[in-house]
Structures are given as structure tokens and as C-alpha cells.
Amino acid sequence: MATAELINEVKEHIIDVLHLEDITPADIENDAPLFGDGLGLDSIDALELIVMLEKQYGIRIANPADGKDVFKSVTSIAEFVASHKA
């Protein structure tokens, strides 16, 4: 399970790399979908999140299709990171 601290850290990274100006971690719901309606992210944002995982956590996603499940929500990203830290 991802800790609240890790979830918050992931939110801060997302806000930073995706230039989500005027949005704070509190504005992003842990389990809300990141793509589609949610934050209105697009395909470049998905690729940018792949770079973020590699840069911040050393986790590599070679095939962008594999990112689809990981990037469902902040919780799914944090759990993915936690499982690689374990």
C-alpha cells in the first residue's frame, strides 16, 4: 500500500512536470481518473509521466501501453511506485 506521504509526493511531481498551474495536491482526488475528464491530461502528459517515474523513482516503462493501468489515478501510480520500492 502506498502511504499518504508517497501519494502527496506523487501529486507534487505530477503538478510540477505537467505544469498544472493553480492546482494544489489537495485539488487532486486520490482515486479520480487522471485522463479523460479528470485533469484533462493528454498523450504528451502520459509520456511525461513515464519520464517522471524514471527520473524520480528509477522505474522504466518501455512500452507506453503498459502505462495505461499505472496512470489510472494518483493511487495507482503511488502503488506502482511502492511495489517497485519494496
Add this chain to the structure above:
Amino acid sequence: MISVISHNIISPIGDTSLQNYSAVKAGNSALSRYEGKWQLPEPFFASLFTDQQNRAIQLDGKTRFESLVIASISKALENVSVDVHSPRSILILSTTKGNVELLADSSHFNNPEKELPGSAANTIASHFGFSTKPIVVCNACISGVSALVLARRLLESKLYDNAVVCGADVQSAFIVSGFQSFKALSPDNCRPFDESRVGLNLGEAAATIVLTRQTEVHDNQWYIISGGVRNDANHISGPSRTGEGSYRALLTLGAPEEELAFINAHGTATLYNDEMESIALDRAGYHSVTINALKGYYGHTMGAAGILETIISMCAVDDNTVIATRGYEKKGVSGNISVSNINAPTDNQSFIKLLSGFGGCNAALWVGRGADYANKKTASNLNAPLMQQGCSKGSVTHRVSITPEGVTLDGVVLSTEQKGKALLTELYKANVGDYPKFYKMDVMTRLGFMASELLLKAEGKERFTPCENRAVILFNRTSSLIADKAHQESINDPAAFFPSPSVFVYTLPNIITGEIAIRNKYYGETSFYILEQYDETVINQVLEASFLDTHTTSIIAGWVDCESEELFNAQMYIVEKEY
């Protein structure tokens, strides 16, 4: 009529157009796997010049890119009598990244003048002794066809008599790492339109077409019949799911299917591009003519692609042949189109060249051989009332100036507090506020975007209604220098090698035109040109010629240049066509 009087291709598989065509017809390619090349951490598959080929091309005092362009133009000019010194001759250079590999060298990074595409174009023009100023077309992957469309218009408008149009790009860690960050590269030979395609291959080449305006008609002469550029108004990197821009670009041509030998598509072999093209071709009614793609022979040669692929297509028609799509086996796109991996015979004497690129831009060109095509009156041409009457002039209806010091709109100084980059954010908050994509844009794109927003606010018309008659045509000197430096910095240190797709995408300056088209649902033409320095005469020539488009009645136009985040200059305006 605008005639092709000479051409050349220099690529890893040949030094002349005919050598290249013979190699392609025989199914040859230089595509191969590179590991550790340019210290890149990941291997890649590409069509690159060998060290020996590079040495053979290299000129003293010129860069690799400039040497390659000069080699191709020299060969194209060998057997034709074109006076390049004449004020009636112009050089048009199509390139996406020109000398960008120089940025890897810190001495150039800090003094990047030589990296700028306009500087390279000037070096090349001086080498041949052109007396006119060259124009660089920097319209992402459609640059080659864009350059031919521009050349055709400048000649049609009688602004020039001859145009030497060269397209070229050389590969480097800069470009390969950017495409890798987009996860767009295929780990092996690319497979256009195939069900198992996974991405594109990159390639190096230069290709030159020399155009002239002629009055005599010749049976074996090639003619540029029509051409158009259209935007998807959808996304800066993802192709439209409805093939909107390519479909509309195809419609500008007025090319009946039964007259076509084939349609040479972009066919990069990425999942989304090929699917998009199949939908656009299907919508435009091109169901039975063979669609082919040449990326399986050359990879994606970027700035060269539109010109190189037009030349191979002319050679193929000269040889009554439809070239096979190398890498294709089983159809993997949803559009009702016909693709083949076997060379086939044809008697038809014309073809369409189609391209699409980042920034949502798409370009189509109809090219034909023989007297039938010399003075072709296509339905779309007939709709353009000024086509036979020289050029039209536009009148400026609104004008905006944004510099780090302040903003002037229609002659009135706007009251602002911030300076430099912060000024752009202040303008956004005061005038837009609800378009968070603004924060994702690099500073040059923010500058052009805000200039367009202020112009449209001043215009006061209803916004966001889809339209095809307004073009976005911008110019600058520094290309995408700030984004180029940011991307270079992300790959300089092997221990911190993190190329970013959202930075790399802005290393194409035409993205700014795409952002304006997306915001306003403009399906019309979007084009970006680079000049060595601000030149009102050349800008006006290009804008006047741009009204030769079948639909364009007004243009968001002007200069948008960024030397650094705190040193920028936008002088933009709305020009309405005068009848």
C-alpha cells in the same frame, strides 16, 4: 505553368535521383540498427550516411548539414541553365532541425548564431551566389511539401521566375532522443500501414527540385498542378482521429482518382499516423488507387521527406511503375484503402504526395507529367479568382506588439505591470484565464498565443466557430532556440539523461501555429517560416502568395521571435484579402 526542370536526391542509397530510384525499385534500403551511436543509451534503427559518405560530402568551413544541402543543390543545377544570381531566382530550404547538432558543442550553445536555420540558409545561398534572401520552411514533417507549395505560389504570383527548393535533415542525438522520448521509434524496420507496425525509423537525406515558370508545354515535363496545407485543429502531436487536416488538404487538390498512378502517403508506420491517413484518404474517396509509402526504404527523412518522396514518385511514373510499400504485409488500418508490397505497372501520369506533421499540419500536392497537366484547371483552382491575375494584396485590420517592455494593441498601449516572461502570464490572466494549456506552452508559444488572443479580442467577432478560410502564417529568426537549448540540456549528461516529450515537441517552431489553430478551430493553412533577419519585403511576398490558397481569405500573420525567456518580440496582425 510551374515546371520541374531538374532534381536530385543524395541519400545513403544513392547520389542521384536515378540511383535512388533504381535502389528503391530493387527493394534496397540502408535502414539498420545502431547501438551506442552518439552515446545514446538506447539502440535505434535508422538510415544514416556512412562515415565514408559523410567525408565525401563534407566541405571545408561548412557544417555537415550545409555540406549535404550544397551537394544536392550542386547536382540539381548541373545540367540546367538557371541563373541563380538573378533577382528572379530564390532558394527555399525545407528543414526541421538544420544545424541543431551544433548545440551539443558548448561553444555553439553559448553563441548559437550558426545553429539558426536562417543562418544556414544564408550560408548556402551565398555559396551559390543567390542575390535574393532565402526562405526556410519549418513546418515539422510537412516542410518539404510546404516548401513546394510556397515555391509554386511565388512563381505563380510572378514574384520570382525560378525556385531552387531543397529539403534536408541530418540525424543526431538531439533528434533521436526526442523521438525516443515520444516512444515513436520502431526497434526494427518500419512497417507502413501494416497490422504489426509499432513506430517509425529516422533517416538522413537531402533532395532538391528546381522549379521554373514556363509558357511552352512539353510532353515529358513534370508540372506542379495544385497543393494545399490544412490543420487538424486537434492536438499538437496526436493526429486527428477523423483525418481532418489531411482530408481537407486532399480536397484542395481537385485530383480525380482515375487520373492518379498512386497516392504517395506519409506512411510513417506509427499506429496513429497511418490510421489517420487511411481515414482521410477514405473520406476523400480514394478507395481503389494504390496508396504507397517510402519510409521502409529511407526512414523518415523529415525536412527532406516531401521533396525526396515527390522525386521518387516522379521517377516511378516515368518508369510506369507503382513502387511497393516496403515493410507492408497485412492491412492494419481501418480506412477503405488499397496498399501493396509488390511493384506494379501503371499508365497514369499524375500522383498525389501527402504528408502530416506535429502541430497538426497536413500537406497535399498534385503533380503530373505531360501537356494534359501543364494548364490543368482543377475545380479547386477555378474557385480561386485571383489565380490567373498575379498576386493580391491584403489589408491589415488589427495589429499587436508584445515586447518584454509592454504591449500595444491597435496603436493603444495596454496598461501592464509585469516585464519579461511574467508579462505573458499577466496578459493570460487578464485576457484568457480559462485555458490551462497555456502553462504547458514554452515561452515563444505563449508569446504567439497571447498575441493572437489580443488580436482576436480586438477583432471582436464570434470565436471558436470551425472555419477553413483563416490561415495562421508566422515568421521568425531564432526558430525554436529556447526549446532547443532546453532539450539539449536534458540529454547532455549521460548520468541525467531525461529527454522530455513536452520539451521536445516545442523544438518545432510551427507548434505555435498549431496551438492557435487548435484554440480557434481553424482548419485552414498553418505555416511557419524562418528568415535570417526580419525582412518586411519577403514577409509580404509570402503573405500575398499565400492568398492563392483555395480558401484563405484572412491570415493571422507576423513575426514572433524569442531569443531568451526575457528577450522576445511579437509583431502580429490580421490581414484580410483585398478583392
